[in-house]
Amino acid sequence: MEVREFPGPHAGTCQVVVEVAYCGVCGSDLHEYASQAPSMRGAGIFQPVMGHEFTGTILALGKGANGLSVGDPVVVHPGRPCGACYYCKAGATNLCAEQAGTGYREQGAYAERVVVHVKQALHLPDDSWLERAALTEPLGVAIHSLSRGDMNAGETVFIAGGGPIGLLTILAAKHKGAGRIIVSEPAESRRQLALKIGATEAVDPAKVASVQVRELTGGLGCDLAIECVGIAATMDDCLASTRRGGRIVVAGAFEQPYSVNLLNLLLQEHSIAGTFGYASEFQEARDLIVAGAVDVSSLISRVVSLHDLPSVFEQLTGDRNRDHKVLVAPNG
Ligand SMILES: [Zn+2]
Ligand SMILES: [Zn+2]
Incomplete structure (x- = not known):
């Protein structure tokens, strides 16, 4: 470069x-x-x-x-x-x-x-x-991933990864009325920021994120998990954190293939959705930023x-x- x-x-x-x-x-x-x-x-x-x-x-x-x-x-x-x-x-x-x-x-x-x-x-x-509106595009990506996961107000959302897309997904989920937002992120500084901008809990994936998500939800698990990293470990966490009948959205860019046990998918009635970019969510993101609704x-x-x-x-x-x-x- x-x-x-x-x-x-x-x-x-x-x-x-x-x-x-x-x-x-x-x-x-x-x-x-x-x-x-x-x-x-x-x-x-x-x-x-x-x-x-x-x-x-x-x-x-x-x-x-x-x-x-x-x-x-x-x-x-x-x-x-x-x-x-x-x-x-x-x-x-x-x-x-x-x-x-x-x-x-x-x-x-x-x-x-x-x-x-x-x-x-x-x-x-x-x-x-x-300056702030330069984040319109990635906020549009975050909003679209929640649309792909059919997030409903009041639901527990688990976000794997506290990078820019994970953090923007916290802001978007909070704005759309998520009941509880649990983030997994290895970096302490990012966990702190996640909590500051609206995550209910921020867990360290080194201590097995799915076990912590289960504990925090009384054993039930999350309704919706958003994978924002693109590696096997965080996809494993998402699958293991999601309750039966729940949804998992793949927002991270995977460089390697990932195997899914389809029998588990069948038994747990999980839905896995991909997400790519945004459609009307770009304008929605611009509107939310300039209205001061998402900071x-x-x-x-x-x-x-x-x-x-x-x-x-x-x-x-x-x-x-x-x-x-x-x-x-x-x-x-
Ligand atoms: Zn981008
Ligand atoms: Zn076309």
């Missing part, structure tokens, strides 16, 4: 140039950088610049880019579904196979400026939201420059527990 100079970019028809204010470093970018497993962004697609969790200010508008003005603060939806396929017509735009994405198939926001389709840019009330500010652990980014990627891939959400401010 290195910083390079490029000319432009310029806004084409229905496009806008966004001057990037803040762009979050995502776990999926770290995977892309460090993983030996096949690329999540599609084998063979050259990806020049990552960065898909971002806000900024409109710098220029192309022909037909209506609804925005120069200077408007915006948060950008990195996906651009085709709008015409089976999934798009059904409202499941996250499953669109033709999805072009900023920071995926197209140049992302680890850059001073980025071009996006005008429809990707959503208004923010004013500049004061630029993501304590998750932002530091803001770095574009020139710091290569070393930050080295640090974060070497020690994922070191930070919560790191933001890049390419123009700051």
Whole structure:
């Protein structure tokens, strides 16, 4: 990873140039950088610049880019579904196979400026939201995972992993009225933050998370478990923590296959669901942040420059527990 100079970019028809204010470093970018497993962004697609969790200010508008003005603060939806396929017509735009994405198939926001389709840019009330609204995208991911798990108010939710997605899932579950939120996380600092932002209990998985979840729920187990790490140990914890008839959502990116004993699934009537991105939940996340209904500010652990980014990627891939959400401010 290195910083390079490029000319432009310029806004084409229905496009806008966004001057990037803040762009979050995502776990999926770290995977892309460090993983030996096949690329999540599609084998063979050259990806020049990552960065898909971002806000900024409109710098220029192309022909037909209506609804925005120069200077408007915006948060950008990195996906651009085709709008015409089976999934798009059904409202499941996250499953669109033709999805072009900023920071995926197209140049992302680890850059001073980025071009996006005008429809990707959503208004923010004013500049004061630029920093917090950079967490809109991962909050959308967290909300979608709860939708996939059919979370009902009052339920006990077990969240395996207190990284950025686990922590945002706590905020989302609390907002949606979870009765009890139990988090498992090995890092003490993250357990403390989890408790501060709304977890009812935070347990150390070294002491067998599922045993603790069972104890805390009088033997019953949780109604819903969300796996936010992507390794066998935490998936084991989720399966063993969930009551009969309960649901397990896979939100972590697994680099290795995982075996499930389907007889247990049958006997316990467990449902396992995958979750990928978000559909309408992106706008919902933006609305919750700017309404002050979900406060993501304590998750932002530091803001770095574009020139710091290569070393930050080295640090974060070497020690994922070191930070919560790191933001890049390419123009700051
Ligand atoms: Zn992301
Ligand atoms: Zn589509």
